[in-house]
Amino acid sequence: MTAVFQSWGLSYEAAWLFATVAGVLLIAFPLMLAVAMVIYVDRKVWAAVALRRGPNVVGPFGLLQSFADGLKVFLQETIIPAAANKGLFLIAPIVTFTVALSAWAVIPFNSGAVLADINVGLLYIFAISSLGVYGVVIAGWASNSKYPFFSAMRAAAQMISYEVSIGFILICVVLWAGTFNLNGIIEAQRGHGLGIVNGFVFNVLLFPMWVMFLISSLAETARAPFDLTEAESELVAGYQTEYSSMSFALFWLGEYANVLLMCALNAILFFGGWLPPLDWEPLYLVPGWIWLLAKIFFFFLIFSWIKATVPRFRYDQLMRLGWKVFLPLSLVFVVLVSGWLMLTRYG
Amino acid sequence: MIQAFAFYLFAALVIASGALTVLARNPVHSVLWLIVAFFNGAGLMVLVGAEFIAMLLVIVYVGAVAVLFLFVVMMLDIDFAELRAGFIRNFPLGIAIAAVLLAELVLGIGAYRAGAIGLGTPMGDAAPLLGESNIENIGALLYGRYLFLFECAGLILLVAMIGAIVLTHRERKSPRAQQNIARQIARNPNEATVNARPEVGRGIEL
Numbered sequence: 318m319t320a321v322f323q324s325w326g327l328s329y330e331a332a333w334l335f336a337t338v339a340g341v342l343l344i345a346f347p348l349m350l351a352v353a354m355v356i357y358v359d360r361k362v363w364a365a366v367a368l369r370r371g372p373n374v375v376g377p378f379g380l381l382q383s384f385a386d387g388l389k390v391f392l393q394e395t396i397i398p399a400a401a402n403k404g405l406f407l408i409a410p411i412v413t414f415t416v417a418l419s420a421w422a423v424i425p426f427n428s429g430a431v432l433a434d435i436n437v438g439l440l441y442i443f444a445i446s447s448l449g450v451y452g453v454v455i456a457g458w459a460s461n462s463k464y465p466f467f468s469a470m471r472a473a474a475q476m477i478s479y480e481v482s483i484g485f486i487l488i489c490v491v492l493w494a495g496t497f498n499l500n501g502i503i504e505a506q507r508g509h510g511l512g513i514v515n516g517f518v519f520n521v522l523l524f525p526m527w528v529m530f531l532i533s534s535l536a537e538t539a540r541a542p543f544d545l546t547e548a549e550s551e552l553v554a555g556y557q558t559e560y561s562s563m564s565f566a567l568f569w570l571g572e573y574a575n576v577l578l579m580c581a582l583n584a585i586l587f588f589g590g591w592l593p594p595l596d597w598e599p600l601y602l603v604p605g606w607i608w609l610l611a612k613i614f615f616f617f618l619i620f621s622w623i624k625a626t627v628p629r630f631r632y633d634q635l636m637r638l639g640w641k642v643f644l645p646l647s648l649v650f651v652v653l654v655s656g657w658l659m660l661t662r663y664g
Numbered sequence: 665m666i667q668a669f670a671f672y673l674f675a676a677l678v679i680a681s682g683a684l685t686v687l688a689r690n691p692v693h694s695v696l697w698l699i700v701a702f703f704n705g706a707g708l709m710v711l712v713g714a715e716f717i718a719m720l721l722v723i724v725y726v727g728a729v730a731v732l733f734l735f736v737v738m739m740l741d742i743d744f745a746e747l748r749a750g751f752i753r754n755f756p757l758g759i760a761i762a763a764v765l766l767a768e769l770v771l772g773i774g775a776y777r778a779g780a781i782g783l784g785t786p787m788g789d790a791a792p793l794l795g796e797s798n799i800e801n802i803g804a805l806l807y808g809r810y811l812f813l814f815e816c817a818g819l820i821l822l823v824a825m826i827g828a829i830v831l832t833h834r835e836r837k838s839p840r841a842q843q844n845i846a847r848q849i850a851r852n853p854n855e856a857t858v859n860a861r862p863e864v865g866r867g868i869e870l
Contacts, residue, residue: 330666405696436797440719447727451699454731458692458738466738473735477728497799634843 353383366625393562405459410567413452417574427605468555478639485647503590515589534579584612
């Protein structure tokens with residue numbers, strides 16, 4: 318995009334600056350729109366499973382419900398508890414929201430259509446998503462109230478536990494793709510399954526990794542059945558208990574942006590990202606970003622389906638699954654994948 | 665121009681947040697300032713072109729170590745008056761540690777300038793293998809030239825980890841109720857419930 322701005326007669330530095338700002342806006346605004354629509358989808362799916370109608374009043378089919386909710390929280394008064402640590406209390410939702418948005422910088426929407434094409438892209442996402450816990454922890458501590466504090470403790474332990482196994486899963490994918498660059502990982506999946514289907518998920522050694530990644534990404538984003546940080550029967554509303562108005566809305570937006578990011582990662586790492594599902598010429602006529610969006614939407618439907626169906630885990634069950642099942646299994650698969658690659662590719 | 669600007673921004677923030685880590689009254693604030701310092705340190709790493717190290721710094725220190733710090737510090741019940749009372753008593757110890765750290769720093773820079781490790785040139789500008797990415801460079805070095813040292817470091821960490829587990833392990837006196845998830849899932853309604861109509865006054869044998 319820098320070249321376009323340069324052709325308008327700007328110097329390289331100015332063109333780069335404008336191109337980057339334009340890229341950021343091109344990602345952030347559609348993302349916010351997508352978050353609003355996805356909250357609506359989530360509520361509709363949840364309602365359908367519970368045999369209810371869901372939001373259906375504001376706009377056609379209730380499509381504008383999220384915008385009405387957004388306007389409502391925007392007009393509300395921001396309440397800061399007297400006992401709260403004021404600065405940190407206000408910083409926490411900003412941290413959550415910023416972190417959730419900044420991870421999208423390296424997501425490729427088509428070949429070459431990526432804001433920052435860095436060669437440690439996957440590590441960047443891993444680093445940024447490990448920062449997500451700070452918003453929750455700071456919010457829980459700064460609220461100076463016991464339920465948010467319990468929630469913060471749970472969030473810290475939960476996210477660290479699942480990040481370990483996510484790390485090993487990512488290593489398996491990186492070993493097979495041979496690169497940390499997300500575009501490179503997508504290219505490596507072209508015709509991966511018997512030369513017909515695109516995606517690492519059709520690999521016998523990587524399919525279990527995908528199942529574990531899907532479950533871990535539910536835990537990492539604190540979605541049901543792992544939403545122990547906001548278990549309403551035990552912790553009121555968890556770390557969000559003391560929040561109101563825009564500070565509360567920022568948590569919501571950040572949370573759903575994170576969910577979308579995890580859906581996008583599922584699509585990119587295991588389902589071929591912007592590649593069509595089949596390695597068949599006519600399918601490439603459809604632009605790549607449509608395939609990516611379709612895959613993200615598919616995974617979001619899976620997420621909200623799970624949320625509507627599955628009861629919440631108990632805390633010790635969550636820890637058991639993370640440390641005693643996923644960690645050893647993913648370690649074994651790191652050995653298996655690297656052994657297989659040494660045997661067939663590098664041996 | 666933009667590099668110089670970014671460098672001074674990151675460097676100033678590292679020093680400022682480092683100072684605030686020490687000066688902050690509240691230990692939780694200290695840890696948060698420490699996190700800001702790590703983060704800006706990662707920014708400096710990106711500036712010198714070591715993006716892999718920068719990402720590892722964020723993942724390991726900010727994402728894992730500092731979270732555990734915060735976890736522990738948040739649960740501490742700290743009496744600030746008592747903390748400050750110990751200042752004079754611990755002052756010599758603090759000075760001694762500072763002197764040791766300074767000596768290590770001087771030694772480290774001296775060793776680096778002597779060029780003994782061969783990571784970069786003695787003048788301080790790193791000399792990566794040409795035409796290869798950061799990760800490949802570090803991988804080639806760690807798993808090639810320094811393989812033995814690298815494995816030794818891993819072994820030492822493993823021993824430390826096992827040691828920590830052994831030291832904190834407690835033998836449970838009474839056996840805890842174990843949940844057998846596989847058995848729970850394998851149950852079906854037919855064997856879990858019994859439909860019976862017992863006679864009045866007589867119980868039912870299960």
